[in-house]
Amino acid sequence: MNSARVKTFYYLMKLGREFELAAKEQYMQGNIAGFLHLDIGQEACSVGTMQAFDKGDVFTHYREHVLAIARGMDPKLIMAELFGKVTGVSKGKGGSMHLFEPKLDFYGGDAIVAAHLPIATGCAYARKIEGEMAGVFAIFGDGATNAGAFFESLNIAAAWKLPIIFFCENNYYAIGTRIGWVSPFEELYHKARHYMPSTRINGMDVCEVYEAVMKAKEHIEEGLGPYFIEAETYRYEGHSMSDNGKYRSEEEMEIFKSRDPIENLKKEALKLGIVEPEYFEETNKKVAKEIQEAIEFAANSPEPDLSELYEDVYCKECTNVIP
Amino acid sequence: MLYREALNRAIDESMAADKSVVILGEDVGRYGGSYRVSEGLFAKYGPKRVIDTPIAELSIVGNAIGMAIAGLRPIAEIMTVNFSLLAMDQIVNHAAKFRYMSGGKMTIPLTIRMPGGVSRQLAAQHSESYETIYSAVPGLIVLAASNATYAYHALKAAIFLNDPVIFLEHELLYPMEMDFKEIENFDPFKAQVIKEGENLTILTYLKMRYDVLQAVPQIEKELGISVEVIDLNSLRPLDMKTISDSIKKTKRVVLVEEDHKTGGYGAEVIARISEQLFYELDAPPLRIAGEDVPIPYNRKLELASIPTPDKIVTQIVQWSQANGL
Numbered sequence A: 001m002n003s004a005r006v007k008t009f010y011y012l013m014k015l016g017r018e019f020e021l022a023a024k025e026q027y028m029q030g031n032i033a034g035f036l037h038l039d040i041g042q043e044a045c046s047v048g049t050m051q052a053f054d055k056g057d058v059f060t061h062y063r064e065h066v067l068a069i070a071r072g073m074d075p076k077l078i079m080a081e082l083f084g085k086v087t088g089v090s091k092g093k094g095g096s097m098h099l100f101e102p103k104l105d106f107y108g109g110d111a112i113v114a115a116h117l118p119i120a121t122g123c124a125y126a127r128k129i130e131g132e133m134a135g136v137f138a139i140f141g142d143g144a145t146n147a148g149a150f151f152e153s154l155n156i157a158a159a160w161k162l163p164i165i166f167f168c169e170n171n172y173y174a175i176g177t178r179i180g181w182v183s184p185f186e187e188l189y190h191k192a193r194h195y196m197p198s199t200r201i202n203g204m205d206v207c208e209v210y211e212a213v214m215k216a217k218e219h220i221e222e223g224l225g226p227y228f229i230e231a232e233t234y235r236y237e238g239h240s241m242s243d244n245g246k247y248r249s250e251e252e253m254e255i256f257k258s259r260d261p262i263e264n265l266k267k268e269a270l271k272l273g274i275v276e277p278e279y280f281e282e283t284n285k286k287v288a289k290e291i292q293e294a295i296e297f298a299a300n301s302p303e304p305d306l307s308e309l310y311e312d313v314y315c316k317e318c319t320n321v322i323p
Numbered sequence B: 001m002l003y004r005e006a007l008n009r010a011i012d013e014s015m016a017a018d019k020s021v022v023i024l025g026e027d028v029g030r031y032g033g034s035y036r037v038s039e040g041l042f043a044k045y046g047p048k049r050v051i052d053t054p055i056a057e058l059s060i061v062g063n064a065i066g067m068a069i070a071g072l073r074p075i076a077e078i079m080t081v082n083f084s085l086l087a088m089d090q091i092v093n094h095a096a097k098f099r100y101m102s103g104g105k106m107t108i109p110l111t112i113r114m115p116g117g118v119s120r121q122l123a124a125q126h127s128e129s130y131e132t133i134y135s136a137v138p139g140l141i142v143l144a145a146s147n148a149t150y151a152y153h154a155l156k157a158a159i160f161l162n163d164p165v166i167f168l169e170h171e172l173l174y175p176m177e178m179d180f181k182e183i184e185n186f187d188p189f190k191a192q193v194i195k196e197g198e199n200l201t202i203l204t205y206l207k208m209r210y211d212v213l214q215a216v217p218q219i220e221k222e223l224g225i226s227v228e229v230i231d232l233n234s235l236r237p238l239d240m241k242t243i244s245d246s247i248k249k250t251k252r253v254v255l256v257e258e259d260h261k262t263g264g265y266g267a268e269v270i271a272r273i274s275e276q277l278f279y280e281l282d283a284p285p286l287r288i289a290g291e292d293v294p295i296p297y298n299r300k301l302e303l304a305s306i307p308t309p310d311k312i313v314t315q316i317v318q319w320s321q322a323n324g325l
Helices: A003-028 A043-052 A065-071 A075-082 A116-130 A142-146 A148-159 A206-221 A250-257 A261-272 A277-300 A306-310 B003-017 B041-045 B057-069 B081-095 B148-160 B208-223 B240-250 B265-280 B299-304 B309-322
Strands: A057-059 A136-141 A164-170 A198-202 A227-232 B021-025 B050-052 B073-077 B111-116 B141-144 B165-170 B192-195 B200-204 B227-231 B234-236 B253-260 B286-290
Touching (some): A003 A065, A003 A206, A003 A277, A043 A065, A043 A136, A043 A164, A043 A206, A043 A261, A057 A116, A075 A277, A116 A136, A116 A148, A136 A142, A142 A148, A142 A164, A148 A164, A164 A206, A206 A227, B003 B021, B003 B041, B021 B057, B041 B050, B057 B073, B073 B148, B081 B111, B192 B240, B200 B208, B200 B240, B200 B309, B208 B227, B208 B253, B240 B265, B286 B309
Parallel strands (some): A057 A136, A136 A164, A164 A227, B021 B050, B021 B073, B073 B111, B111 B165, B200 B253
Antiparallel strands (some): B192 B227
16 A cells, blocks of 8 residues: 555545535535436545556446546536536536546446447557557446447457456446346356456455556556456445435445445555545545535536537538538 | 449548548458448458458447547448447437537547348348438438449548448449549538429439439320429438429429338428428429338339339329329
8 A cells, every 4th residue: 555545545535425425415406407326435446447547548337427536527527517507528418427528538428328338349449450558448337237238348359359448336236126136146257257357356445446457457558458347336325316225225235334445445544554644634624625616616607508509419510511 | 333333432542541441340341341342442451440340230330439439430331221220329329429418529420331221122121221210310410322423422521521420322222333423522411403304303312313213204204294303312411402492493392212101201301391391382292102011022012112113103193183283
């Protein structure tokens, strides 16, 4: 454990957690609408992966606020997007599930389960023929591993030895469907192991996530083809704000909460004496301020003008001819 | 020039001009393409740019979108439009929507070529026309290439457009010898008046163009009129100006399409004409379209399921007499 890295992990996970709690509150106040999928409990995956995979292209599912923050997206722009404001990262046209920022090579927020995996795979193909071996990182949930798009992508990525990391966040539930009801086994890394190196890790431990992705990164950069990581994790909230998550037992929830990625990182760092206790308090204050600023920015930003309705359907040269 | 050679030339020249152009699909490489459209390209440009894919349409289009995001200009070939339904989610939910839902940040310069239509006894799962589906999707451009000149120029334009293009071809056209002419400043979005006339406008596209042209002399003879024929070329966007100019002159319009009548592409065209040009018309518009049945295998039944030159003549003559032309 490296002190500076632990501090960064803590800061980003805390920022992510507080962002999500604030988003939840803003949703309840009616400032955010639509589907809102919170990452609370899964921050180690979002932060550990993005800290390790710091170059290359990222393709993600729709539970992506914290992943975007960890990639370097400004929380203000994300909150504004959640509020549907024109200052949002997607001009208020995407919302919670569609946070795109090509400047960060972040192509995220795909809201069709598993559908971003063929796209990520195609991107990895292009990077390979360009000699860009930083490659591609694709993150998805347990539910995605039952879809055809998932298996097609494993097959193609392996057949063509593409530089891509498949990262599965296994939180055991696809909305209310327990993975074991619809998959022959709950340890999902088995699904990939005939195609590529495949491993299962503790996704509640940010350091373990970080190390696993670093290893996968070396593998793809050496041109050895794709790599699969399954991270066991848990979401403390429902699937989205319209789901109370009551299909899970309190015992199960308590087991995972006792493994909380943020609290445990702090405890461990203090035990090892590698981070001074004041750091956590200062960071919490800093995070609270940033979140407050993000909410204020979003609240005070203007709505998109109605003229935006027909903008961005086509590129400029096509817009001229499309009625 | 053969129709398929025009397509091949458009791809070849585009690949030679720009290294970012790649093609992918089933059998496009070593095999040369199931309709020989990509013949010779594998030998010329190699396996990195001429990519043989597995039979997985979802991934052909999904991969192509990823390549486009990475900065390539992929041309995805779907062996027939019938198989494109497997890629529907990628085409509609991803290629067509990324620009919009990213607030304009994403650009998907993707061309998806797909032959369709009734060929010869290929039966229900290999004979459909789905232009009506793709033309209904904001974010897509839909071009329908009926001839070598348009195919060549429009495909080149499509490849270098910064939006996803559904490029429709017809299976019976590939081996046809056609006139070919190079045109400067070609506009792929413009409909073409392929025969001028005074008393009736026939709108059509893809292979029906030839059935209509075959029917026209008989129609003109039987009715003693002159007929104007317009090949729509671009289905989304639709060139309403050319259509409108013609109808204002002829006052009568017939649309001939191979697709099923119910919800077919022609329904949209006639709806727009009814909204915009109602008082220009001297007769109710007529649609001549495929029957509302899956395409049968038996040749007699197959021909009965789509418009033919004879049927076009008969229906137009009946309609004209009923409407006092």
